[in-house]
Amino acid sequence: MKTNSNSQNNSKVFLFFLLSILLIWRNPLSSQERFRKSPPYPEPLPELELPNIESGFLSNGLGISVIHKDNLPVISLRLVILSGESSSPEKLPGMATFVANMLSRGALNLSSSEIEEMIEFIGGNFSSAVFPDYSLFTFTFLEEYLDEALEILGKMILQPSFNRREIENVQRSMFYDLVRKNTDSEFIAKRVLFKLLFKGHSYRKSIYSEDIIKNFNQKSLFAFFDNYYRPNNARIILTGNLNLSTASRKVSRYLNTWKRKNLEVSLPSLPEPNQRLKICFVNLPKTEDTTIYMGNIVPPLTNPDFFPFVVLNQVLGGTPTSHLFMNLRESKGYAYYAFSEVEFFRICGVFYIKAKVRPEVTYASIKESLAEVEKITKEEIPSFEIEQAKSYLIGNFPLRIETFENISLKVSEIKAFNLGEEHWSKYYENIMLISPKKVFEIAQKYPLLTPVVVIVGDQNIIIDHLRDFKEVEVYNKKGILLYYIKRGEE
Amino acid sequence: MCNMKQCIMSKRNFLLFTLLLLFLPASFAEAQQEKELPFPITQYKLKNGLQIIISEDYSLPIVSVVVAYNVGSINEQPGKTGLAYLLRNLMFQGSENIGRMQHISFIHRTGGELNAATTQDKTIFSQTVPSNQLALVLWLESDRMRSLDIDDNNVIRAKDDLIEEIHQRKATDPYLESYLYFDQLLFPDFAYSHPVIGTEADVRDITVEDVKSFYSSYYIPNNAVLCITGNINKRKTKSLIQKYFETIPEGKKPPPPDLAKSSERTAKVETFRDSLASAPGFYLGYRIAPPYTVDFYPLAIIEYILLRGESSRLYKRLVKKERIAFQMSGEIEKKEDLAALKIFVINNNEVMMERSQKAIFSEINKLKSSFISEEELIRSKNMFKMDYIKQYATTVDKAIFLVETHLAKNSLDFLGDEINKYLAVTPSDIIGIANRYFTQERILLNIRIK
Numbered sequence: 001m002k003t004n005s006n007s008q009n010n011s012k013v014f015l016f017f018l019l020s021i022l023l024i025w026r027n028p029l030s031s032q033e034r035f036r037k038s039p040p041y042p043e044p045l046p047e048l049e050l051p052n053i054e055s056g057f058l059s060n061g062l063g064i065s066v067i068h069k070d071n072l073p074v075i076s077l078r079l080v081i082l083s084g085e086s087s088s089p090e091k092l093p094g095m096a097t098f099v100a101n102m103l104s105r106g107a108l109n110l111s112s113s114e115i116e117e118m119i120e121f122i123g124g125n126f127s128s129a130v131f132p133d134y135s136l137f138t139f140t141f142l143e144e145y146l147d148e149a150l151e152i153l154g155k156m157i158l159q160p161s162f163n164r165r166e167i168e169n170v171q172r173s174m175f176y177d178l179v180r181k182n183t184d185s186e187f188i189a190k191r192v193l194f195k196l197l198f199k200g201h202s203y204r205k206s207i208y209s210e211d212i213i214k215n216f217n218q219k220s221l222f223a224f225f226d227n228y229y230r231p232n233n234a235r236i237i238l239t240g241n242l243n244l245s246t247a248s249r250k251v252s253r254y255l256n257t258w259k260r261k262n263l264e265v266s267l268p269s270l271p272e273p274n275q276r277l278k279i280c281f282v283n284l285p286k287t288e289d290t291t292i293y294m295g296n297i298v299p300p301l302t303n304p305d306f307f308p309f310v311v312l313n314q315v316l317g318g319t320p321t322s323h324l325f326m327n328l329r330e331s332k333g334y335a336y337y338a339f340s341e342v343e344f345f346r347i348c349g350v351f352y353i354k355a356k357v358r359p360e361v362t363y364a365s366i367k368e369s370l371a372e373v374e375k376i377t378k379e380e381i382p383s384f385e386i387e388q389a390k391s392y393l394i395g396n397f398p399l400r401i402e403t404f405e406n407i408s409l410k411v412s413e414i415k416a417f418n419l420g421e422e423h424w425s426k427y428y429e430n431i432m433l434i435s436p437k438k439v440f441e442i443a444q445k446y447p448l449l450t451p452v453v454v455i456v457g458d459q460n461i462i463i464d465h466l467r468d469f470k471e472v473e474v475y476n477k478k479g480i481l482l483y484y485i486k487r488g489e490e
Numbered sequence: 491m492c493n494m495k496q497c498i499m500s501k502r503n504f505l506l507f508t509l510l511l512l513f514l515p516a517s518f519a520e521a522q523q524e525k526e527l528p529f530p531i532t533q534y535k536l537k538n539g540l541q542i543i544i545s546e547d548y549s550l551p552i553v554s555v556v557v558a559y560n561v562g563s564i565n566e567q568p569g570k571t572g573l574a575y576l577l578r579n580l581m582f583q584g585s586e587n588i589g590r591m592q593h594i595s596f597i598h599r600t601g602g603e604l605n606a607a608t609t610q611d612k613t614i615f616s617q618t619v620p621s622n623q624l625a626l627v628l629w630l631e632s633d634r635m636r637s638l639d640i641d642d643n644n645v646i647r648a649k650d651d652l653i654e655e656i657h658q659r660k661a662t663d664p665y666l667e668s669y670l671y672f673d674q675l676l677f678p679d680f681a682y683s684h685p686v687i688g689t690e691a692d693v694r695d696i697t698v699e700d701v702k703s704f705y706s707s708y709y710i711p712n713n714a715v716l717c718i719t720g721n722i723n724k725r726k727t728k729s730l731i732q733k734y735f736e737t738i739p740e741g742k743k744p745p746p747p748d749l750a751k752s753s754e755r756t757a758k759v760e761t762f763r764d765s766l767a768s769a770p771g772f773y774l775g776y777r778i779a780p781p782y783t784v785d786f787y788p789l790a791i792i793e794y795i796l797l798r799g800e801s802s803r804l805y806k807r808l809v810k811k812e813r814i815a816f817q818m819s820g821e822i823e824k825k826e827d828l829a830a831l832k833i834f835v836i837n838n839n840e841v842m843m844e845r846s847q848k849a850i851f852s853e854i855n856k857l858k859s860s861f862i863s864e865e866e867l868i869r870s871k872n873m874f875k876m877d878y879i880k881q882y883a884t885t886v887d888k889a890i891f892l893v894e895t896h897l898a899k900n901s902l903d904f905l906g907d908e909i910n911k912y913l914a915v916t917p918s919d920i921i922g923i924a925n926r927y928f929t930q931e932r933i934l935l936n937i938r939i940k
Contacts, residue, residue: 035733036587036633039596040625046551046721071528071549072879113810117801121869123876142872288661321595330591388599395601395620398550402884 048398050425053411054244058252061232061260065415066247067239067407075146075240076404078412079137079153082235083228085206086132086268089220093205098170098216099224100128100135105166108159112166115152122148132203133346134416140405143240146250154254157229162221171213178210185284185456186354188477189293192282193454195479197297197350201271209478232260235415239408268347273297273447279366280452280473281466281485283459289336290362290457294369295352298446301344301417307430308442309342309351314389315381315439316340316372317353323372324353332368334361346417351448359461363468366453377443380436393431526906529888532724533902538740539712542731543892543902545719547885553621553720556889557631560715560897561708562611563688564681564747564826572688573696573704576645576652578608580701581615583644586637590644593630600626603886610686611826612897618886621721625730632734635714638705645698656690664766665834665937671762672773672935676830678756681747710741715896717889749827755931763940769816770843771836774850775933778822780829782899788923791915793822793831794870795862796853798877801869803853808835812849814842826898831927843936858924861917871913878909 055065081100088095104119104126105112119126122145128137141149181187191207198204238247274296299305317324317340328338338355353373357365401407414423455462455472466472472485532544566573584590597604602619617627659666674683716735718727755777779785796804797820808815820833833850837843862870882888896902 036629038587040629042600042620042626043622046621048551069549071547072883073528074876074879074883113801113806116799117869120799120801120873121865123872125876140876142876319598321598391599392601395623396603397601398552398620399601399603399618402550402552404883 045394048428050401051407053421056244056248058231058248058256060256060258061230062251062255062258063235063415064244064248064251065235065237065411066242066244067237067411068241068243069239069404069407070241072404073143073241074404075141075143075149075238075242076408077139077141077149077153077239078237078408079139079157080235080237080412080416081135081137081229082133082233082265082416084131084134086202087228088205088224090205092212092215092220093208094174094212095216095220095224096135096228097130098174098213099221099229100130100137101170101174102162102166102221103128103137103156103160105170106161106163107155108161110155110161112169115156118148118152122152124149130206131345131416132206136409136412136416138405138408143242146240146242147253150250150254157255158258160225162218162225164218167216167218167221171216175210175213178213182210182477183284185287185289185291185356186293188282188284189291189354189454189456190352192280192456192475192477192479193293193295193352193452194350196278196280196452196454197274197295198271202268203271203345207479227261227263230261230263231255231258233263233265235412237408237411237415239404239411270347271297274450274452275447277370277450278452278473279469279471280454280475281459281462282454282456282475282477284456284477285458285460287456287458288359288461289356290359290365290455290462292355292357292362292366292369292453292455293352294366294451294453295350296447296451298342298349298351300346300348301419301423305442305445306344306349308434308438309349309446310393311386311389311431311434312376312381312439312442313340313342313351314393315385316376318389319392323375324355324369327368327372328355328357328365332361332364334358334365334368338365338369344417351446352451359457360465362455362457362462362465366455370449373448376440377449380440383436386434386436386439390431390434394428397427529882531892531902531905536711536732536736538736538738539710540735540738541715541896542728543715543717543889543896544722544724544727545717545888545892546722546724547719547888548721550885551621551721552618552885553624553627553718553722554616554618554885554889555624555627555631556614556616556715556717556719556886556893557635558612558614558715558717558890558893558897559709560611560713561613561704561744562609563684563686564610564749565704565708565744566684566688568680569692570696570700571684571692572652572656573700574613575608575687576648576693576696577701577704577709578606578613578615579648579651580640580644580705581606581634581638583648584639585634586639587633588630590639593634596626596630602627605886608686610682612894614890614893616886616890618720618884624718624722624727625734628730628734631716632738635709635711635735636738638709640698640702640705642698645696645701649693649696652688652693653690656687656693659687664768665764665771665836666766668762668764668767668773668935668937669834672775672832672933675758675760675933675935676775676777676832677825677828679749681749682825682828706741707744710744711735711738712740713744715893717893717896719889719892720885756933757931759934759936761936761938763938765940767937767939769836769838770840770939771817771834771937772843772847773933773935773937774833774835774847776831776928777931778829778831778927780827781824782904785923785926786829787911788915788919789829789831789927790822790912791867791870791874792857792920792924793820794874795857795866795920797821797833798870798873803857804833804850807849807853808846812845814845814849818846824898840938847934854924854928858921858928860921862920864917867915867917867920871915874912875909878912 051067053065053067057063085096104115122141124141126139195207324338328335334357336356340353342349342351353369401410466485470487474482476482529545534542563574582593597617600619600623602617604617606615619627670685677683778789796802805818808818815835816838817836822829822831835846837846881891
């Protein structure tokens with residue numbers, strides 16, 4: 001029996017062994033399941049070597065910076081004029097944008113079409129963007145045509161024609177562009193928010209409507225150009241396979257006759273943050289959803305609070321895994337999206353939350369957004385969340401400077417705001433230093449709980465939901481106050 | 491420095507240059523042409539058929555991972571449209587070891603970015619992360635390739651989202667209705683004529699079993715390409731790929747889509763009343779030679795001569811000079827083994843619409859009968875070259891460029907010389923090809939306001 005039993009046991013062991021072998025053989029994955037069950041540990045964070053920025057000045061005061069990159073046979077040129085919409089005349093907001101749009105629209109002996117053909121001949125693309133503090137021109141072309149590109153730029157800068165036919169063309173295109181945007185709920189919400197936040201401030205000049213376009217004429221364009229388009233008020237940033245000495249020699253060849261002029265530059269005053277919660281509504285018929293923009297004035301890029309503020313924004317609404325999105329969309333199902341952003345200017349920033357929600361939950365969405373903000377002003381954000389936000393910001397930084405255009409945009413911003421190169425060379429270090437305590441201090445320091453709230457939607461759909469608020473100021477699409485809706489009143 | 495107009499060779503100089511070339515050793519003339527891509531490529535295949543492409547780039551500490559499946563809406567059957575698009579969305583709803591939406595949050599936590607796209611003939615998933623997170627992305631991608639979570643809840647949620655998206659597009663996208671009808675005329679077979687996003691009725695009818703069957707037929711390693719570009723160690727990368735992908739079982743070879751009628755060229759003129767159109771306009775389309783064929787190279791340059799940039803012939807004439815078109819755009823649309831040149835114009839009224847059509851036909855006739863100037867040809871080629879280069883401007887662009895090329899040609903060996911074939915197009919090529927393809931066999935769809 002004993003022998004038998006042993007033999008049975010041996011058979012069981014053998015069967016078990018055979019079964020195990022068969023299982024492993026039948027399912028090749030089973031031996032690897034362990035590593036599939038959890039995410040792998042990352043290797044150490046790779047070092048980021050930022051490209052060297054060489055900078056210098058021509059004798060006429062024109063600043064030149066060169067970023068050496070040689071992985072594409074392309075050059076990206078950025079021209080920064082250190083004056084933007086805040087320098088437009090009081091009665092002609094939009095002037096800086098209009099002048100920028102006119103720059104490629106003809107020069108002495110060259111029509112708009114001829115300039116366009118010259119740009120496209122070198123595989124180029126030329127565009128402009130105007131901000132409250134500066135005007136930015138982007139010119140990308142094939143690297144073998146640097147001389148031709150500078151020649152074109154020289155003609156535009158040294159011999160602008162601002163001819164009347166082209167002024168009419170730009171007036172038409174800017175007018176229709178603004179009319180078209182008047183149907184875009186996000187554009188309207190942001191425009192009204194910024195208009196209210198910058199009430200009485202020079203930054204308000206960057207918010208203008210289509211009515212003003214007809215007032216620009218040749219004389220006023222030349223006056224603005226003559227004042228601000230000066231080499232000592234400009235910077236050129238070149239990104240490509242070249243060095244400062246070659247770049248300076250070539251730029252000088254085409255722009256050394258650009259005459260400097262003493263400018264009276266005064267920094268705009270600091271705008272007052274909004275001190276009490278203000279609810280505003282703009283009617284946009286036939287829109288199915290409600291768009292919400294709510295924001296207030298915060299510190300500028302140059303302030304030491306900038307870095308903790310960027311981390312705060314990341315935790316609150318920077319990505320789809322941040323608090324606002326997770327709460328308003330994933331948890332409550334109110335919103336199609338809900339994010340927060342910070343837009344920076346020379347003397348301040350604007351922090352705002354933006355969301356697109358179902359009309360019937362407009363009140364609840366604003367309440368939830370404010371509750372999320374309140375939470376970070378009442379208690380410290382857990383350190384693992386702060387670390388996650390920092391990890392995102394550090395990991396995302398190299399992605400934002402990958403293209404020639406993006407890296408030169410970053411350097412343009414540094415030059416426009418006079419930030420100093422440490423602002424980006426020490427970006428990693430500065431973000432790494434942020435603690436939950438520091439973010440908590442910042443959350444309490446700035447008026448995040450008293451924003452201006454702008455709601456854009458169809459009045460017929462949303463009107464009953466607006467009555468949930470104590471008082472609503474009703475504006476038109478251009479940001480002009482029309483009337484009030486008060487709770488309990490018809 | 492040479493002035494731009496001086497830069498363009500005079501006829502005399504051009505002759506001299508040609509003669510000089512004839513007497514030069516062959517190797518010198520060849521040396522003027524790039525035969526290699528400006529970045530390294532390593533290609534190989536795993537035992538399960540998964541195609542691998544690796545390209546190192548050490549300029550920044552980032553890496554892009556792209557997985558492309560050779561499947562799109564052309565693989566759908568009648569009554570099951572929207573299936574490819576729905577499955578793309580389901581790829582974010584979790585797999586055996588990864589919860590719903592966790593793929594997105596894992597990538598975001600690293601500071602990375604991700605995207606996905608489904609077209610008629612391919613589905614592409616891309617992500618860019620700090621290079622120390624390569625293993626994480628391979629873990630995520632391999633898990634959804636081998637064990638996607640397809641259950642009632644996930645499918646119902648994805649169907650609801652897709653139906654909502656169909657409603658949104660229908661409600662907000664002007665000229666979409668007419669565009670879809672135009673596509674049906676241009677590509678009359680079912681495979682290419684139905685919308686990638688599907689129809690509401692078909693999406694409602696999709697079952698869990700349909701999704702499972704589509705997934706197991708097409709989301710298999712031997713129907714996919716994995717491309718990794720960026721700051722990587724090649725040896726370590728190969729080892730990670732092997733670890734995460736090699737044990738995923740090979741699938742049964744997917745059946746080819748039914749493209750029976752797609753090679754036909756026909757002539758049609760029709761009118762369509764578009765409910766969202768705010769102004770009249772038209773679509774004009776010509777079926778042309780597919781990419782990577784000898785005829786395609788001049789056709790691509792013709793696209794730039796006629797349609798690309800503000801100094802292109804059609805934009806200059808219709809929008810800038812005669813101002814008969816309110817808006818004009820156009821491009822060559824490439825499909826798996828087909829291509830078409832499409833032009834879309836919006837006019838202020840129907841008189842302008844007729845004038846625009848006449849102007850386009852007259853410009854096409856000019857292209858067929860007169861040699862293009864050297865200056866215009868250089869402009870078109872330079873614009874083309876810039877766009878071609880931009881296809882590999884970032885690590886993720888490069889990875890997408892490589893997988894798309896691989897899916898289309900099943901090889902990358904020819905790529906080093908590819909751009910030179912476009913840049914070698916001559917004025918005579920343009921005339922010959924324009925006469926061959928821009929004939930009366932064209933589709934014209936006039937759009938009227940409802």
